[in-house]
Amino acid sequence: MQSYPDHIWHNGRIKPWAEATVHVMAHGLHYGSSVFEGVRCYDTPRGPVIFRMSDHNRRLLQSAHIYDMAVPYSVEELNAASREVLRANGLTSAYIRPVAFRGLGGFGLSADTPVDVAVAAWHWGPYLGAAALESGIDACVSSWQRFAPNTVPAGAKAGGNYLSGQLVAREARRLGFGEGIALASTGLLSEGAGENLFLVFGDELHTPPASAALLNGITRHTIRTLAEDAGLKVIERDLPREYLYLCDELFMCGTAAEITPIRSVDGKPIGRGERGPVTRRIQDLFFGLFDGRTEDRWGWLEPLGQE
Ligand code: PMP
Incomplete structure (x- = not known):
């Protein structure tokens, strides 16, 4: 209960x-x-x-x-x-x-x-499960697309938008997947039901642009900043669905999901079918902010402070 x-x-x-x-x-x-x-x-x-x-x-x-x-x-x-x-x-x-x-x-x-x-x-643990931070999840591409950009603004984090997210997430869970990935009305990659996406090719990170009916996530921006700071290239670009199957590593990110690796999409393994080294490195940089391994040079950590 x-x-x-x-x-x-x-x-x-x-x-x-x-x-x-x-x-x-x-x-x-x-x-x-x-x-x-x-x-x-x-x-x-x-x-x-x-x-x-x-x-x-x-x-x-x-x-x-x-x-x-x-x-x-x-x-x-x-x-x-x-x-x-x-x-x-x-x-x-x-x-x-x-x-x-x-x-x-x-x-x-x-x-x-x-x-x-x-x-x-x-108290709320990682949204897609604590074990998934290491093991990764099995995801699917949803049969539900995201709304077109001239219908409902995806850049607003509004309650009504989450009717779309519920359809995507519920369909995925009903079919036995950990999370659903939605395409934009253009047919190109958008985002997860409540998470942004990163595809890793070699040591480059690729992520769909804000115009792909997605929420411009704060975790997405954090990852971009940390990755570039560590010398990795981050590219915002239109991405067709099949790139999901061709990338070396794939992960989802968001405040609730933090950084959750995806080990398969639609039953096809991604890379070696497990969390990859770049994802691991990004997780280390991100979680390092909270255990002192990553210096907060951006003023992101706002102290709860004393009463
Ligand atoms: N996309 C959607 C649809 C979301 O609900 C969220 C979580 N709020 C995100 C992306 C990730 O955003 P953030 O990193 O700002 O939490």
């Missing part, structure tokens, strides 16, 4: 989890008009840090801006809310979920309803 943390931050204050309720006629519930983030707090030798929290909260406000949703808090206030909810629950290692949504206050599609904001935090 799912257990819940004791406290949650809701509209400006910490309250007991059970009291953070929403009216059944809230706009966001009917029309998918919510925007959200996934952020992680890691325990490090220098104390707990929230990874790229300001970048995540900035993206939350950008997603809201696309939908003319007036979030009544600044990045700094949202950062403070994350810190507060971690402290209230005594968490030093957690997944944090800020969400803003259109509440009760109008039934029309374009209604300017009040915007509710909540921030929750709880």
